[in-house]
Amino acid sequence: MSSEQPLSADVVIVGSGVAGSSIANELARAGISVIVLEAGPRVDRQHFVENFRNLENKPSYQGPFPAVPWARHPPNQMTPNEYLHTTGPDAEAYQQVYLRMMGGTTWHWAGCAWRYLPSDFELRSRYGQGRDWALKYEDLEPFYYQAEVMMGVCGPDPAKEDLGSPRKQPYPMDALPISYAAQQFRKLIAEKTPWRVVHEPQARNTRPYDNRPTCEGHNNCMPICPIGAMYNGSYSVYHAEAAGARFVPNAVVYKIERDDANKRVTAVHYFDPDKGSHRVTGKYFVIAAHCIETAKLLLVSADDKSPDGVANSSGHVGRNMMDHTGVQVTFISGDKALWPGRGPLETNVIDNFRDGDWRSERGAYLVHMVDDNQVDLATSLAISKGYVGKELEEQIRYLASHTVRLFSHNEGLADPDNRLTLSKTNKDILGIPHPEVYYKLPEYTVKSCDHTRGLFKELIGLMHGRDEQWTPGYFPQDHPAGSTIMGVDPKDSVVDGHCRTHDHENLFIASSSVFSSVGTGNITLTVAALALRVADTLKKELNHA
Amino acid sequence: MPETVRKTFVSLLVAGSILAGTSHYCAAADEPDAALIQRGEYLATAGDCVACHTRPGGKPFAGGLKIATPMGDIVSTNITPDPDHGIGAYTEEDFEKSVRHGVRKDGSYLYPAMPYVSYSGLTDGDVKALYAWFMHAVKPVAETPTETSLSFPANVRTAMAGWNMLANHNPPETGDSATFEKMRRGRYLANALEHCGTCHTPRNFILSEKQDQYLAGGPLDGWYAPNITSSKTSGIGDWSEDDLVQYLQTGAVPGRSQAAGPMGEAVEHSTSHLTDADLHALAAYILQVAPQEEEPGQKPRDSFGQATAQPDIRSGDLTRIDDVTELKGGAVYDANCAACHGYDGAGASNRYVPSLFSNSVVGASRPDNLIMTVLYGVNRTAGKTHAFMPGFDGHSDVQRLSDAEVADVVNYVMAQYGNGNPHVTADQVKTFHKK
Numbered sequence: 001m002s003s004e005q006p007l008s009a010d011v012v013i014v015g016s017g018v019a020g021s022s023i024a025n026e027l028a029r030a031g032i033s034v035i036v037l038e039a040g041p042r043v044d045r046q047h048f049v050e051n052f053r054n055l056e057n058k059p060s061y062q063g064p065f066p067a068v069p070w071a072r073h074p075p076n077q078m079t080p081n082e083y084l085h086t087t088g089p090d091a092e093a094y095q096q097v098y099l100r101m102m103g104g105t106t107w108h109w110a111g112c113a114w115r116y117l118p119s120d121f122e123l124r125s126r127y128g129q130g131r132d133w134a135l136k137y138e139d140l141e142p143f144y145y146q147a148e149v150m151m152g153v154c155g156p157d158p159a160k161e162d163l164g165s166p167r168k169q170p171y172p173m174d175a176l177p178i179s180y181a182a183q184q185f186r187k188l189i190a191e192k193t194p195w196r197v198v199h200e201p202q203a204r205n206t207r208p209y210d211n212r213p214t215c216e217g218h219n220n221c222m223p224i225c226p227i228g229a230m231y232n233g234s235y236s237v238y239h240a241e242a243a244g245a246r247f248v249p250n251a252v253v254y255k256i257e258r259d260d261a262n263k264r265v266t267a268v269h270y271f272d273p274d275k276g277s278h279r280v281t282g283k284y285f286v287i288a289a290h291c292i293e294t295a296k297l298l299l300v301s302a303d304d305k306s307p308d309g310v311a312n313s314s315g316h317v318g319r320n321m322m323d324h325t326g327v328q329v330t331f332i333s334g335d336k337a338l339w340p341g342r343g344p345l346e347t348n349v350i351d352n353f354r355d356g357d358w359r360s361e362r363g364a365y366l367v368h369m370v371d372d373n374q375v376d377l378a379t380s381l382a383i384s385k386g387y388v389g390k391e392l393e394e395q396i397r398y399l400a401s402h403t404v405r406l407f408s409h410n411e412g413l414a415d416p417d418n419r420l421t422l423s424k425t426n427k428d429i430l431g432i433p434h435p436e437v438y439y440k441l442p443e444y445t446v447k448s449c450d451h452t453r454g455l456f457k458e459l460i461g462l463m464h465g466r467d468e469q470w471t472p473g474y475f476p477q478d479h480p481a482g483s484t485i486m487g488v489d490p491k492d493s494v495v496d497g498h499c500r501t502h503d504h505e506n507l508f509i510a511s512s513s514v515f516s517s518v519g520t521g522n523i524t525l526t527v528a529a530l531a532l533r534v535a536d537t538l539k540k541e542l543n544h545a
Numbered sequence: 546m547p548e549t550v551r552k553t554f555v556s557l558l559v560a561g562s563i564l565a566g567t568s569h570y571c572a573a574a575d576e577p578d579a580a581l582i583q584r585g586e587y588l589a590t591a592g593d594c595v596a597c598h599t600r601p602g603g604k605p606f607a608g609g610l611k612i613a614t615p616m617g618d619i620v621s622t623n624i625t626p627d628p629d630h631g632i633g634a635y636t637e638e639d640f641e642k643s644v645r646h647g648v649r650k651d652g653s654y655l656y657p658a659m660p661y662v663s664y665s666g667l668t669d670g671d672v673k674a675l676y677a678w679f680m681h682a683v684k685p686v687a688e689t690p691t692e693t694s695l696s697f698p699a700n701v702r703t704a705m706a707g708w709n710m711l712a713n714h715n716p717p718e719t720g721d722s723a724t725f726e727k728m729r730r731g732r733y734l735a736n737a738l739e740h741c742g743t744c745h746t747p748r749n750f751i752l753s754e755k756q757d758q759y760l761a762g763g764p765l766d767g768w769y770a771p772n773i774t775s776s777k778t779s780g781i782g783d784w785s786e787d788d789l790v791q792y793l794q795t796g797a798v799p800g801r802s803q804a805a806g807p808m809g810e811a812v813e814h815s816t817s818h819l820t821d822a823d824l825h826a827l828a829a830y831i832l833q834v835a836p837q838e839e840e841p842g843q844k845p846r847d848s849f850g851q852a853t854a855q856p857d858i859r860s861g862d863l864t865r866i867d868d869v870t871e872l873k874g875g876a877v878y879d880a881n882c883a884a885c886h887g888y889d890g891a892g893a894s895n896r897y898v899p900s901l902f903s904n905s906v907v908g909a910s911r912p913d914n915l916i917m918t919v920l921y922g923v924n925r926t927a928g929k930t931h932a933f934m935p936g937f938d939g940h941s942d943v944q945r946l947s948d949a950e951v952a953d954v955v956n957y958v959m960a961q962y963g964n965g966n967p968h969v970t971a972d973q974v975k976t977f978h979k980k
Contacts, residue, residue: 040866040867041866041867041869042867042869043866043867043869044869044944044945045880045881045943045944046872046876046877046880046881046944046946047864047866047868047869047872047880048866049879049880049881049884050864050872050876050879050880051863051864053857053859053879053880054859054860054861054862054863055860055863056860063863064863065866066863066864066865066866067865067866068865068866068867101866101867207931208924208931208933210942211935211936211941211942211943212935212942212943213885213933213934213935213943214931214933216884216885216893216898218884226880226884227884227885227935227943228935228942228943228944234942235942238942239942242940250867
């Protein structure tokens with residue numbers, strides 16, 4: 001491979017998920033040369049749909065996506081895990097899953113596209129907890145909208161349902177129709193509680209949009225939208241390629257090379273699947289490789305000049321690991337049938353515990369009424385109760401139509417002790433260490449989860465529920481954040497308010513890894529908005545140059 | 546999105562091109578009355594002028610649509626009333642000559658993709674109304690599309706004079722078209738305005754419509770405008786007037802057919818805007834057109850197939866994420882079509898997604914329209930309904946199928962739900978790619 005032309009571009013991006021591919025698209029459209037290095041392979045939807053149909057365990061989010069050996073991702077959420085090794089008192093609460101392949105983890109997400117609240121960026125100054133971001137909501141607002149247009153987000157009329165994040169424009173698409181189950185749930189909450197159920201903003205088509213069809217409610221957004229009605233990063237990959245960006249699949253970056261002064265990045269090096277090494281030079285570099293892999297790459301790149309890893313003079317690379325920890329319960333409603341599972345998975349949220357003065361004591365949370373098909377759960381419950389024959393069929397029908405599933409997203413908090421390190425014992429076939437994460441739930445999150453359990457019990461009572469099944473302990477919501485935390489002070493943070501590393505002037509990070517607080521909604525829209533802001537910064541600097 | 550998108554009339558030698566007059570003489574005189582202008586607007590809609598005279602994303606009637614022909618690209622012209630770039634300098638007489646006779650203001654001849662052989666049937670009063678609307682209600686656009694340049698001999702516009710003598714022209718109508726009785730009104734709409742025959746009538750060796758095979762079907766731009774004569778087996782003689790009205794109004798009749806491609810555009814821009822009375826007149830006329838039989842023993846296109854009984858209880862081996870090998874027809878269907886059209890081919894219960902059996906596109910003897918639909922999808926708005934199916938060609942964001950996969954799934958669908966396996970090959974699919 002030594003005879004090949006050296007790769008070089010104005011901007012070299014590591015990672016082709018929503019962050020990397022949307023930056024590539026913006027830059028390519030501005031006439032800037034871009035190379036995107038993706039550790040995983042090119043993929044296509046039809047094989048995932050076939051895998052999903054052949055899969056026995058349908059709710060397995062990672063199931064249809066068996067990894068390649070040179071770019072492994074966690075095979076499941078089991079602890080111990082074959083790839084992401086979690087330790088500490090709450091190891092199981094940090095057993096995240098994600099995907100390493102073209103388009104990234106948005107191949108399986110529920111499309112929840114929240115903007116954060118202004119307060120989420122000011123957690124320390126408003127509530128004395130955690131950290132403030134080095135930017136304000138207003139700085140991100142235009143990029144939130146740009147991200148919503150790019151992804152195709154539907155949401156409620158802000159005049160009728162204010163979600164607390166000020167908007168200058170309406171959502172690009174009208175809200176989804178509300179499913180029957182959700183209508184029943186909304187009615188109950190409105191009539192019997194002081195709370196409300198809002199329409200969750202969704203990166204999902206409610207009309208034909210961006211050459212993709214309208215959502216038909218197949219109800220398997222996770223693990224795979226079978227028709228392309230939900231956004232995933234592959235669309236941005238395609239758009240970026242059409243605009244001239246070059247994507248290199250199966251390119252596992254393992255080293256970030258800097259100049260003698262250790263101020264500027266000069267190249268990144270990647271292995272191909274046969275461990276052939278390649279060097280890619282550029283003017284700017286963006287690491288957009290997911291919270292866990294981004295920190296891993298910075299740490300793997302340690303050398304004499306940066307013995308603790310690249311961009312890590314603060315020692316905070318890999319620290320402050322956060323998530324939205326979940327509490328989950330399913331139960332059988334004693335009220336009339338809900339028939340969940342008709343429509344997208346997650347569209348209805350109680351948002352009354354998203355913000356308040358109590359955030360000085362305990363974390364915020366969202367409650368999702370999960371609108372998923374409950375036939376598998378109903379079947380195992382009916383069998384466990386000993387039903388057979390016609391009675392079994394009737395019970396499955398009854399239970400499937402009366403099952404309610406609730407889960408929460410409880411706010412984590414930046415704690416430097418919650419830390420990602422490189423495994424000393426586990427390496428992949430290229431010799432790159434697996435990631436390891438020590439995790440202990442912050443008290444702030446534990447208190448929040450306790451509050452959620454109380455709320456769930458109240459809701460179960462209101463619905464005359466029985467056969468409660470609580471998911472034991474705490475479970476990860478796959479929203480890892482914080483591993484290259486943003487801050488004003490280079491001594492205790494990795495990137496500044498523009499996601500530029502404090503240590504290296506031409507190295508940016510586009511990932512939830514920069515979040516200073518994990519916020520009160522699903523992370524993806526904020527990842528996309530930050531990425532588009534990085535693209536904006538790069539466009540300005542490259543056009544000045 | 547490219548500046549212009551090609552629209553190919555494969556069967557047409559050449560297409561029309563009205564160039565802006567060079568004179569700065571202003572033709573507009575007295576303001577005509579509102580009723581006349583309104584009538585002109587309706588007629589322009591019925592004539593579907595916008596279909597060719599607007600490029601995708603362009604301003605209405607400013608031209609710029611590329612129409613590919615064997616002789617080269619023809620670019621539709623700006624027919625807004627801008628005096629320099631459009632037809633603002635045209636007098637009503639100039640306008641009439643170009644619309645009905647294919648002769649532009651400077652005396653040169655138009656190419657007959659401009660369906661003046663159809664518009665020749667317009668009444669004097671309707672030409673006047675059209676002129677009034679174009680001059681007074683269409684917004685002038687000051688842009689000139691790139692000029693058509695064809696290869697010899699088609700670039701010699703005077704050659705068209707000879708063609709005009711040989712070609713069939715629609716005889717002019719007289720009187721007030723608004724007062725025509727139903728069947729005459731239907732014929733007028735079909736021929737002088739909607740110009741159905743431009744696509745649905747096969748052409749002879751000089752590429753003039755064969756009037757003895759009126760509406761017997763013809764190819765265009767990869768699609769095939771089918772036989773819509775009253776033949777009960779080869780045409781649409783088994784349709785009721787209401788069926789046809791519904792089709793023209795909404796673009797779909799569940800259990801019979803749905804419009805995509807150029808017909809989808811015709812429904813969207815033209816027929817869905819017609820009055821009920823006009824739709825009934827048009828439908829009644831079309832349904833009494835002389836039958837053209839294709840093959841003996843043929844069955845109607847919408848009479849094939851039935852729901853397949855295939856329980857979907859299975860498990861199987863999973864493929865690794867880098868395995869993107871081509872799938873076979875049944876698997877392509879399963880992974881890409883079944884989510885909307887159903888495992889059994891029955892479509893959606895609300896009929897938004899059509900069934901694949903009892904479907905003229907699948908039951909046709911030619912696979913052309915099914916191939917085109919798989920490659921380029923459906924994108925048709927009529928009334929409040931936006932019918933959309935993504936395409937699966939090499940630019941799809943949903944799934945990019947190889948030519949072999951497209952061929953395989955077309956063969957699978959037609960064998961399963963249609964008129965038998967047409968044995969389409971990957972090479973054949975390649976010929977359907979947009980240039």
